[in-house]
Amino acid sequence: xxxxxxxxxxxxxxxxxxxxxxxxxxxAAVLRAMDEVPREHFVPxxxxxxxxxxxxxxxxxxxxxxxxxxxxxxxxxxxxxPQHRVLEVGTGSGYQAxxxxxLAREVVTVERYFTLAETARARLETxxxxxxxVLADDGLTGVAERGPYDRILVTAAAEEIPEALVASxxxxxxxxxxxxxxxxxxxxxxxxxxxxxxxxxxxIGVRFVPLLxxxxxxx
Ligand code: SAH
Numbered sequence: 274x275x276x277x278x279x280x281x282x283x284x285x286x287x288x289x290x291x292x293x294x295x296x297x298x299x300x301a302a303v304l305r306a307m308d309e310v311p312r313e314h315f316v317p318x319x320x321x322x323x324x325x326x327x328x329x330x331x332x333x334x335x336x337x338x339x340x341x342x343x344x345x346x347x348x349x350x351x352x353x354x355p356q357h358r359v360l361e362v363g364t365g366s367g368y369q370a371x372x373x374x375x376l377a378r379e380v381v382t383v384e385r386y387f388t389l390a391e392t393a394r395a396r397l398e399t400x401x402x403x404x405x406x407v408l409a410d411d412g413l414t415g416v417a418e419r420g421p422y423d424r425i426l427v428t429a430a431a432e433e434i435p436e437a438l439v440a441s442x443x444x445x446x447x448x449x450x451x452x453x454x455x456x457x458x459x460x461x462x463x464x465x466x467x468x469x470x471x472x473x474x475x476x477i478g479v480r481f482v483p484l485l486x487x488x489x490x491x492x
Pocket of ligand 1: 336337338339362363364365366367368369370383384385386389410411412413428429482483484485486487
């Protein structure tokens with residue numbers, strides 16, 4: 274079997290950026306963030322050589338780090354501005370939070386697995402991302418009450434729109450979430466909170482791990 278190039282291989286990283294551009298990511302700030310955050314730090318050692326392939330990869334606790342294209346797409350759609358306070362539900366590896374931290378004033382990210390939250394917190398600290406706060410908690414309850422947030426990104430699939438999160442969205446705010454049956458076909462949905470109510474727009478088809486209520490019982 275041919276050896277794969279190492280994760281810090283310049284050709285691999287160049288292909289990674291080309292793939293994002295080819296697939297339609299055009300926002301310069303989003304592309305810069307994708308270029309600057311080292312994804313190899315967020316994948317398990319066993320997958321180190323696949324860090325710059327455009328695919329989701331397994332992480333601890335049976336969860337996944339999302340596909341880079343989907344991370345870039347969601348971030349671009351979220352239209353994050355430098356003064357924004359952003360909530361992410363589903364820290365996982367911390368990769369998406371790291372991307373958001375390059376674009377927002379403040380990122381609060383919440384993860385129901387203690388182990389994942391702790392690992393992500395250490396990682397983000399090592400990489401020098403002080404505007405990210407990682408919480409080990411259920412993203413559907415207490416954290417929502419610490420709003421309002423200008424932007425909310427949910428990175429696990431909800432079967433119904435979580436009303437607590439809609440409530441914690443600032444007026445004029447926006448939320449993006451995968452919506453649909455667990456393990457089935459889901460749509461990425463954009464919700465805008467306007468003075469006339471919540472406006473929904475369906476984006477692309479996606480597949481995410483389930484959004485589950487409550488803190489995880491195992492670590
Ligand atoms: N954004 C992540 C990918 C996350 S996968 C990354 O960049 O790596 C989705 C994560 O959501 C999983 O780790 C899962 O444990 C978490 N999750 C699911 N339901 C949750 C909830 N109610 N509150 C907080 N985290 C949740």
